[in-house]
Amino acid sequence: xxxxxxxxxxxxxxxxxxxxxxxxxxxxxxxxxxxxxxxxxxxxxxxxxxxxxxxxxxxxxxxxxxxxxxxxxxxxxxxxxxxxxxxxxxxxxxxxxxxxxxxxxxxxxxxxxxxxxxxxxxxxxxxxxxxxxxxxxxxxxxxxxxxxxxxxxxxxxxxxxxxxxxxxxxxxxxxxxxxxxxxxxxxxxxxxxxxxxxxxxxxxxxxxxxxxxxxxxxxxxxxxxxxxxxxxxxxx
Numbered sequence: 489x490x491x492x493x494x495x496x497x498x499x500x501x502x503x504x505x506x507x508x509x510x511x512x513x514x515x516x517x518x519x520x521x522x523x524x525x526x527x528x529x530x531x532x533x534x535x536x537x538x539x540x541x542x543x544x545x546x547x548x549x550x551x552x553x554x555x556x557x558x559x560x561x562x563x564x565x566x567x568x569x570x571x572x573x574x575x576x577x578x579x580x581x582x583x584x585x586x587x588x589x590x591x592x593x594x595x596x597x598x599x600x601x602x603x604x605x606x607x608x609x610x611x612x613x614x615x616x617x618x619x620x621x622x623x624x625x626x627x628x629x630x631x632x633x634x635x636x637x638x639x640x641x642x643x644x645x646x647x648x649x650x651x652x653x654x655x656x657x658x659x660x661x662x663x664x665x666x667x668x669x670x671x672x673x674x675x676x677x678x679x680x681x682x683x684x685x686x687x688x689x690x691x692x693x694x695x696x697x698x699x700x701x702x703x704x705x706x707x708x709x710x711x712x713x714x715x716x717x718x719x720x721x722x723x724x
Contacts, residue, residue, distance in 0.1 A: 489507050489508075489509040489510065489511075489512070489588070489591065490503070490506075490507045490510075490511040490512070490546075491511075491512055491513075491514075491584070491588075492511060492512065492513040492514070492546060493513070493514045493580075493584075494514075495513075496525050497550075498548065498549075498550050499511065499546060501548060504546055504547070504548065509591055510545050510546070510591075511545070511546040512543055512544065512545055512546060512556065512584075512587060512588075512591070513543070513544050513545075513546045513551070513553065514541060514542075514543055514580045514583070514584050515527065515541070515542045515543075515544065515551055516528050516539070516540075516541055516573070516576045516580060517531065517539055517540065517541075517542065517609070518538070518539060518540040518542060518558060518560060519542040519544060519551060519555060519558070519601055520551075520552070520601040520602055520603065520605050520606040520607070521605070521606070521607050522539075522607055522608070522609040523550060523551035523552065523606055523607070523608050523609065524550070524551065524608045524609040524610055524611075525609060525610060525611040526609045526610065526611055526612060527539070527609040528569055528572055528573050528576065529569050529609075529612065529634045529635065530609035530610075530634070531563065531609075532563065532567065532568070532569060532572065532630055532633055532634035533616075533630050533631055533634035533635075534630075535626070535627075535630055536563055537562065537563055538560055538561065538562050538563060539560075539561060539563055539572070539576070540558060540559050540560040540561050540576075540579075541558070541559055541561075541576055541579050541580040541583050542555055542557070542558045542559075543555070543556045543557045543558070543580075543583055543584055543587040544556060544601075545598065552601055552603065552606070553601075554598040554599060554600055554601070555597075555598075555599040555600075555601060556587045556590065556591075556596050556597060556598070556599075557583050557586060557587050557590075557597075558583075559579060559583050561575065561576070561579060566633065567633065568633045568634075568636040568637070569633065569634050569635065569636055569637070569638075570636060570637045570638075612635075612639070616631075616635075617635060617639055617640065617641055617642055618641075618642060618643070619631065619632075619641050619642065619643040619652065619723075619724070620724075621643070621673040621674035621686065621687070621688055621689070621723065621724050622673045622674075622688070622689040623688060623689050623690075624657075624688060624689055624690035624691060625655075625657035625658065625688040625690060625691035625692055625693045626657045626690075626691070628641075628655065628657075628688055628693050629655050629656070629657050629693065632652050632653070632654065632655055636653060636654075637653075640652075640653070640699065643674075643723045643724055644723065644724055645715075645721075645723050646715070646721075648700065648701055649701045650698055650699065650700050650701065651698060651699040651705075652695055652697075652698050653696075653697035653698055653699055653705050654695075654696040654697035654698075655693045655694060655695050655696060656693070656694045656696060657691050657692075657693060657694075658685060658691060658692045658693070658694045659691060659692070671687045671719075671720070672687065673687050673688050673689050674686065674687065674688075674722055674723045674724040675687045675720060675721070675722055675723075676717050676718065676719055676720065676721045676722075676723070677692055677719060678692070678694075678719065679712065679717050679718065679719060681709055681712070682696075682707070682708060682709040683695055683696050683708045683709065684708060684712065684717050686723055695708050696708050698711055700715075
């Protein structure tokens with residue numbers, strides 16, 4: 489028996505056929521959804537409400553083998569890639585042990601995947617990390633959470649690259665003056681002692697934690713004490 493976890497590459501047929509009991513793989517998604525290299529980040533960034541772990545017999549096509557066991561979990565509100573990855577690791581380890589017991593007893597089921605329902609989770613690109621302020625605040629929030637803690641979603645402020653570590657979508661007109669409501673996406677629309685808000689393509693994003701280049705992550709309030717912002721300043 490060969491057990492594969494987070495290898496991310498195809499195995500040649502001679503390897504797949506060598507173990508008497510076959511090769512199995514633990515994948516952090518509900519296959520056939522999110523086949524590929526980055527299922528956890530992609531699920532959060534896409535706004536999925538649930539995900540899970542799947543144990544499959546490996547096949548020549550990546551993540552397309554027959555399903556042995558599968559288990560679902562909810563994606564909690566505000567959950568990041570880091571926290572979800574830890575939960576799925578624990579859940580997956582327990583499911584993998586159950587699958588191995590079934591294999592040892594000769595009772596492991598084989599459920600074919602429906603290839604027509606397959607979706608894919610390609611590796612991140614540099615463009616995935618850059619915040620596009622013309623997108624809705626909820627999508628930007630999911631981007632930040634999906635890339636947290638690594639590699640992080642970034643924007644530009646005062647000519648310097650900065651990573652946004654935590655934000656909260658907010659209504660675009662809540663507490664804003666008439667002039668602030670007309671600001672373009674990427675513009676600071678509110679500043680207080682503990683946070684600042686940025687206009688997006690739909691709504692505003694209240695920034696709560698960030699990380700300037702070359703510095704540690706910090707609360708937005710701590711950042712504002714050293715880098716005072718004003719309404720009307722532009723990010724991006």
